[in-house]
Amino acid sequence: EIVLTQSPGTLSLSPGERATLSCRASQSVSSYLAWYQQKPGQAPRLLIYDSSNRATGIPARFSGSGSGTDFTLTISSLEPEDFAVYYCQQRSNWPPLTFGGGTKVEIK
Amino acid sequence: QVHLVESGGGVVQPGGSLRLSCAASGFTFSSFGMYWVRQAPGKGLEWVAFIRYDGFNKYYADSVKGRFTVSRDNSKNTLYLQMNSLRAEDTAVFYCAKDRGAQLGSFDYWGQGTLVTVSS
Numbered sequence: 001e002i003v004l005t006q007s008p009g010t011l012s013l014s015p016g017e018r019a020t021l022s023c024r025a026s027q028s029v030s031s032y033l034a035w036y037q038q039k040p041g042q043a044p045r046l047l048i049y050d051s052s053n054r055a056t057g058i059p060a061r062f063s064g065s066g067s068g069t070d071f072t073l074t075i076s077s078l079e080p081e082d083f084a085v086y087y088c089q090q091r092s093n094w095p096p097l098t099f100g101g102g103t104k105v106e107i108k
Numbered sequence: 109q110v111h112l113v114e115s116g117g118g119v120v121q122p123g124g125s126l127r128l129s130c131a132a133s134g135f136t137f138s139s140f141g142m143y144w145v146r147q148a149p150g151k152g153l154e155w156v157a158f159i160r161y162d163g164f165n166k167y168y169a170d171s172v173k174g175r176f177t178v179s180r181d182n183s184k185n186t187l188y189l190q191m192n193s194l195r196a197e198d199t200a201v202f203y204c205a206k207d208r209g210a211q212l213g214s215f216d217y218w219g220q221g222t223l224v225t226v227s228s
Contacts (some may be wrong), residue, residue: 032213034214043203044203044223045218050214089215091212091214095194097154097165097213100152102153
């Protein structure tokens with residue numbers, strides 16, 4: 001099973017700042033990594049698939065990069081609605097499909 | 109637009125059974141793989157089960173293998189999860205999610221979830 005480790009656990013930033021979230025895989029997942037955003041009481045929403053492809057309707061301030069074992073989700077300038085929990089997920093070698101433990105982006 | 113609506117959650121005693129449903133609309137249901145993903149209270153996401161568009165491939169997380177069964181009725185645009193021998197650790201919000209394709213392992217749309225509570 002591929003284990004995904006997200007860091008940091010919590011990111012405290014102000015609106016307008018840049019957010020950089022990390023996801024590290026226990027073995028190579030090629031580019032088969034996705035990012036999801038989840039707000040309290042809501043279902044997750046797909047942001048990025050296959051490392052760098054924005055999903056339908058996702059603003060350009062969200063970008064993803066990486067391959068192999070190290071991946072980054074960048075939010076170029078935080079909007080108030082971006083404060084949420086973010087999860088990475090791999091589909092390289094499944095089953096099982098696995099998620100990281102999440103990074104909470106909170107208002108500083 | 110894509111719409112997924114889960115139902116069937118509730119409170120059940122340990123060892124009991126429950127069947128979840130997910131009604132799909134806004135896309136050609138019979139062309140896409142479907143998933144169940146759960147989230148225990150205050151915890152992260154855990155993939156539970158997958159079923160291919162035609163129902164012939166099914167995969168399960170080890171934590172539910174032998175206890176849960178995923179199925180679909182393409183004539184009714186509905187996904188199911190039969191859960192037997194439920195345990196306290198199965199308490200979670202269960203989401204159904206749509207694959208981006210037939211069997212890509214990637215979820216592009218999610219329902220709002222249904223809460224399953226296993227407690228005596």
